Amino acid sequence: MGLLNFTREPVPEAVSGDMHNLNQLSAQQFSALTEVLFRFLTEPKEVERFLAQLSDFATMNKISLGPLKNIVKSILLVPNGALKRNLSSEQVRADFIALGLSEEKASYFAEQWKVNSPTLTRLAVGQTLMINQLIDMEWKFGVTAGSSELEKVGSIFLQLKLVIKKGSQLENVYVELTLPQFYSFLHEMERVKTSLESFS
Amino acid sequence: QLVSALHNLTRHVVYRGLARAEDILCLFPENFHQNLKNLLTKIILENISAWRNEAQASQISLPRLVDMDWRVDIKTSSDSIARMAVPTCLLQLKIQEDAALCGNDPVVSALTVELSKETLDTMLEGLGRIRDQLSAVANK
Numbered sequence: 001m002g003l004l005n006f007t008r009e010p011v012p013e014a015v016s017g018d019m020h021n022l023n024q025l026s027a028q029q030f031s032a033l034t035e036v037l038f039r040f041l042t043e044p045k046e047v048e049r050f051l052a053q054l055s056d057f058a059t060m061n062k063i064s065l066g067p068l069k070n071i072v073k074s075i076l077l078v079p080n081g082a083l084k085r086n087l088s089s090e091q092v093r094a095d096f097i098a099l100g101l102s103e104e105k106a107s108y109f110a111e112q113w114k115v116n117s118p119t120l121t122r123l124a125v126g127q128t129l130m131i132n133q134l135i136d137m138e139w140k141f142g143v144t145a146g147s148s149e150l151e152k153v154g155s156i157f158l159q160l161k162l163v164i165k166k167g168s169q170l171e172n173v174y175v176e177l178t179l180p181q182f183y184s185f186l187h188e189m190e191r192v193k194t195s196l197e198s199f200s
Numbered sequence: 201q202l203v204s205a206l207h208n209l210t211r212h213v214v215y216r217g218l219a220r221a222e223d224i225l226c227l228f229p230e231n232f233h234q235n236l237k238n239l240l241t242k243i244i245l246e247n248i249s250a251w252r253n254e255a256q257a258s259q260i261s262l263p264r265l266v267d268m269d270w271r272v273d274i275k276t277s278s279d280s281i282a283r284m285a286v287p288t289c290l291l292q293l294k295i296q297e298d299a300a301l302c303g304n305d306p307v308v309s310a311l312t313v314e315l316s317k318e319t320l321d322t323m324l325e326g327l328g329r330i331r332d333q334l335s336a337v338a339n340k
Binding site: 083084085086121124125127128129130131132133134137139141144147148149150151153155156157158159162164173174175176177179181182183184185186188189190192193195196197199200 | 337
């Protein structure tokens with residue numbers, strides 16, 4: 001087996017056996033299975049649904065679930081590696097052929113890959129590490145009427161509550177701003193927006 | 201006793217927000233020394249706005265924003281994807297804990313927050329709404 005695009009590591013032994021089994025499927029069965037796979041890849045949180053659909057496929061096509069799961073595991077190696085390395089659909093097709101999948105099926109899969117890759121790329125970018133990500137912001141503002149020092153005050157304050165994701169926990173940060181601070185904060189944030197837009 | 205009395209007098213003036221000489225003068229008892237009364241009133245009047253500002257600055261509050269810095273980074277690569285060009289904003293807020301609780305040595309902590317472009321747009325929408333609400337209140 002020549003060099004593969006989607007991985008630098010040796011592929012597990014079972015994979016060529018699994019590809020051979022895949023080749024036995026009809027074009028229609030293969031296309032149905034591919035659809036199930038891509039639906040899972042684009043919505044990775046829907047594990048229950050994915051397993052249910054696999055089980056339906058197994059029953060409908062009279063395949064045992066155990067071997068089917070192994071086949072699926074092997075297939076998924078390619079798109080996962082391809083996503084990490086920004087592979088083109090030709091490279092994905094070439095890899096499947098190198099692994100032993102028939103040309104027809106490899107081309108079909110690569111075509112589906114091309115169609116789905118913008119969604120998949122966006123998902124991968126979304127999973128990228130973010131430090132202290134700002135999740136939510138609430139505010140209230142009001143007037144300070146009086147205090148123990150000053151009987152009548154009448155100054156405006158703005159209170160912000162920032163919800164921040166620190167690791168896996170959410171933390172609330174409360175900050176008070178004076179009016180001039182608020183306006184300069186707003187001004188700075190507008191500058192950030194302009195800067196971000198110029199890089200998009 | 202003298203210092204304490206003076207302190208009470210000035211606190212009272214600041215609390216009530218007395219700004220005119222007549223109001224302060226009438227605080228003194230009848231037979232108070234005239235020149236001393238005028239001198240004290242003059243000094244108090246000179247300092248009153250500074251004292252009011254300081255009282256306001258040190259009143260109890262939630263932690264206050266003291267400074268803010270930002271930078272824009274471009275993320276080029278991560279463990280989940282080898283090549284990308286995603287701009288992101290890092291915002292550092294310097295927050296001072298309640299001055300009243302910390303006495304003379306307030307604790308300033310720095311909080312760094314990351315915002316994606318979408319988050320920033322949503323935040324700006326929120327800030328814009330605050331600005332509109334503020335001008336509505338100001339125009340009433």
